Amino acid sequence: MALIEVKDLRKTYVNDGVETPALRGVSFSIGKGEFVSIMGPSGSGKSTLLHILGFLDRQTSGVYKFNQKTIDGYSSDELAKLRNEKMGFVFQMFNLLPRTTVLDNVLLPLVYSGLEENQWEQKAAKAVEQVGLAHRMNHESSQLSGGEKQRVAIARALVNDAEVIFADEPTGNLDSKSGEVIMDTLQNLNKMGHTIVLITHETYTAEHSQRIIRLKDGLMESDTPVKNRRIANGHFTK
Amino acid sequence: MQLKHGFKIALNGLQANKSRTALTILGIVIGITAIILVMSLGEGARELILSEVRGMGAETIVIRPGREPKGPTDIAETVFSDSLTSRDVDALRLKSNVPGLVDVAPGVIVTGSVSYLGETYKPFILGWSAEFMVDFLDLYPEDGEIFYESDIRQKSSVAIIGSKVKEELFGDSDAVGQNITIKDRKFRIVGAYPPRGQLAFFNVDDLVLIPYTTAQSYLLGIDHYHEIITRAASPDLVDQTVRDIELTLRESHNITDPEKDDFFIVTQQGLVDQIKIITQTFTAFLALVVAISLVVGGIGIMNIMLVSVTERTREIGLRKAIGATNRDILTQFLLESVLLTSAGGVIGIAIGLGLSLGISVVLSQFLGINWEFSIPIAGIVLGLGVSGLVGLIFGLYPARHAARKDPIEALRYE
Incomplete structure (x- = not known):
């Protein structure tokens, strides 16, 4: 069953009366439990697509159904609630809060959820364990390495039991070894049933997923399954 | 959240x-x-x-000449106003006019210095009733005695001095019975007040008290008063008594329009x-x-x-x-x-x-x-x-x- 379904999705930015098309009609669907990469050079529209898929932006035209539903009539507060409950985000720049512990960073989404406060820590701790950072639980984010920071960000994306995790160039700021650990973490989560949408411009990274959607100039170039899927080594639990 | x-x-x-x-x-x-x-x-x-x-007492009513001061020129007018005279005091003393009044004590202020054997001092010189000071402020000399109504009638040249004045002029020696000079007139000291400091609106220690009649006739050459201090029988009677005083004085001064009053009344409550x-x-x-x-x-x-x-x-x-x-x-x-x-x-x-x-x-x-x-x-x-x-x-x-x-x-x- 399709979790994400887009049909003829278009997005045009208007700046000072000049129209710049970013997406010019994209259609695909992503099923529950899939690990999909969206690839393309810069300017291909992949970030725009991610923002629309992640309810951070709205399309100009076309249809986007998440769980069979469109969000066309939703207010920004309702979208914030949906982002909080259904989606997890991992960014290239980690975006952790400084001077804040790993645990507190991870439980941040719960602050904005309706969840009872006494369950926050337990849930956050579980997410931290899932990314293999239990021993770093009470360290401040600034004391962590880049790879560890990104794993904290992944734990934060997990904590609210998101239906899909959007990872935007998650290895872009990391050395290859740390990047390997991140890909391993994502593959591991995917194995546990999480749907993952990865944005990247590197073929090598994209080949860790099951399927690659390639964009170019706002149009879909290809949508192909990965034949020889890479399995990340350097598992964090090793 | x-x-x-x-x-x-x-x-x-x-x-x-x-x-x-x-x-x-x-x-x-x-x-x-x-x-x-x-x-x-x-x-x-x-x-x-x-x-x-509050030291002046809730039942105290002060009558001053002139218009109620609302600016600097009004204050000058008050100082030079001669509207309060012995005729007013007599009228106020009539029970039929102001039934709530128990004391009527007119007074004058003299500016000048006192001297004794070459020592000179500039005290606060008041022409008032010494008996009223006893009633009003519970002020009684520690040495000697006060002067009386008879002294006021006879315009006697007697004085009671405060502790600071005594110290400045006499040092440690006795003051009672000595003569001091105020504006070339000799006054015999009949009493010396104990140190009391600031009371109501003046400093007792700095005081030289003489009969107001003497001050009027021999020192100032006037027949009006600078102030009349009166007291209502009780604090509850103050408002009524103030109205009675106003009516009495207007009648005595032939004033029909209260706007043209040539006197004004100060009470503790008013000051507060x-x-x-x-x-x-x-x-x-x-x-x-x-x-x-x-x-x-x-x-x-x-x-x-x-x-x-x-x-x-x-x-x-x-x-x-x-x-x-x-x-x-x-x-x-x-x-x-x-x-x-x-x-x-x-x-x-x-x-x-x-x-x-x-x-x-x-x-x-x-x-x-x-x-x-x-x-x-x-x-x-x-x-x-x-x-x-x-x-x-x-x-x-x-x-x-x-x-x-x-x-x-x-x-x-x-």
């Missing part, structure tokens, strides 16, 4: 930049300190003045009311100055909050991405600025109270002023309220700025 957690987030935000936080609230601290200081000292000063006024109005006006003026300083402090807060919002653009973007609504962000930054200014308020209140206490100690212990330290509850409530309000008002713009940020733009911010 729950408010409790909002507080936590805001506190964390403030702790992140302690020295900047401290500098930012300095303006608010100074403003609130000023509020507390003004209100605490103002209250103390008012109590001091009021306690002096007046002092309250004066101090209130003064306080209001100071409050305005303080308000300006708080606005300046508030602009500082706004400035720093804007800087903070810009610095934390990515944090705002992240919070929005993971589910914070615009309202959550607004609340977070508003709470931050309100916490900031409230902390400034609390510090300001503490400093203000400390300074006020220090000043009170100096005034009462070292300068011997009968000063009482008061904790201005209203000032504290006002200080807390105002500091919080400053945070709310000046935090609103930065907080809205933060809340309206586009999450995509904010996440990209470098």
Whole structure:
């Protein structure tokens, strides 16, 4: 069953009366439990697509159904609630809060959820364990390495039991070894049933997923399954 | 988002930049300190003045010549007005005119100096009834005795002196029975008052009391009075007695229009009311100055909050991405600025109270002023309220700025 379904999705930015098309009609669907990469050079529209898929932006035209539903009539507060409950985000720049512990960073989404406060820590701790950072639980984010920071960000994306995790160039700021650990973490989560949408411009990274959607100039170039899927080594639990 | 957690987030935000936080609230601290200081000292000063006024007694009614002073020229008019005479005193003494009155004591003030054997001193010379001083202020000489009604009728040249006057002219030797000179006229000292300090509106220690008739005839050459002090039988009768006095004096002066009264009446309650109005006006003026300083402090807060919002653009973007609504962000930054200014308020209140206490100690212990330290509850409530309000008002713009940020733009911010 399709979790994400887009049909003829278009997005045009208007700046000072000049129209710049970013997406010019994209259609695909992503099923529950899939690990999909969206690839393309810069300017291909992949970030725009991610923002629309992640309810951070709205399309100009076309249809986007998440769980069979469109969000066309939703207010920004309702979208914030949906982002909080259904989606997890991992960014290239980690975006952790400084001077804040790993645990507190991870439980941040719960602050904005309706969840009872006494369950926050337990849930956050579980997410931290899932990314293999239990021993770093009470360290401040600034004391962590880049790879560890990104794993904290992944734990934060997990904590609210998101239906899909959007990872935007998650290895872009990391050395290859740390990047390997991140890909391993994502593959591991995917194995546990999480749907993952990865944005990247590197073929090598994209080949860790099951399927690659390639964009170019706002149009879909290809949508192909990965034949020889890479399995990340350097598992964090090793 | 729950408010409790909002507080936590805001506190964390403030702790992140302690020295900047401290500098930012300095303006608010100074403003609130000023509020507390003004209100605490103002209250103390008012109590001091009021306690002096209360010393004159609730049933005391003072009649002065001239128009009620409302400006400098009116005061001059009062000094030179000759509208109160012995005819008025006689009229007031008639029970049928003013039934509530028990005492009528006219008096004059003489400016000049006294001398004894080459020693000269400039005291406060009053022409009054010594018997009235006993009744009115419970003032009786420790040496010698007072002069009586007969002395007043005969215009005797007798005087009672205060302790300071005695010390200045006689040192340790006896004063009673000696003759002092006032304006070339010799006065025999019949009594010396004990040290009493400031009483009602004059300093007893600095006093030379002589019969008012003597002062009128031989020292001033006038037949009017500078003041008539009267007393109602009880404080409850004051209002009625004041009206009776007004009617009696208007009749005696042929005045029909109360606007043209050539005398005015001062009561303790009237003075208390007046002092309250004066101090209130003064306080209001100071409050305005303080308000300006708080606005300046508030602009500082706004400035720093804007800087903070810009610095934390990515944090705002992240919070929005993971589910914070615009309202959550607004609340977070508003709470931050309100916490900031409230902390400034609390510090300001503490400093203000400390300074006020220090000043009170100096005034009462070292300068011997009968000063009482008061904790201005209203000032504290006002200080807390105002500091919080400053945070709310000046935090609103930065907080809205933060809340309206586009999450995509904010996440990209470098």
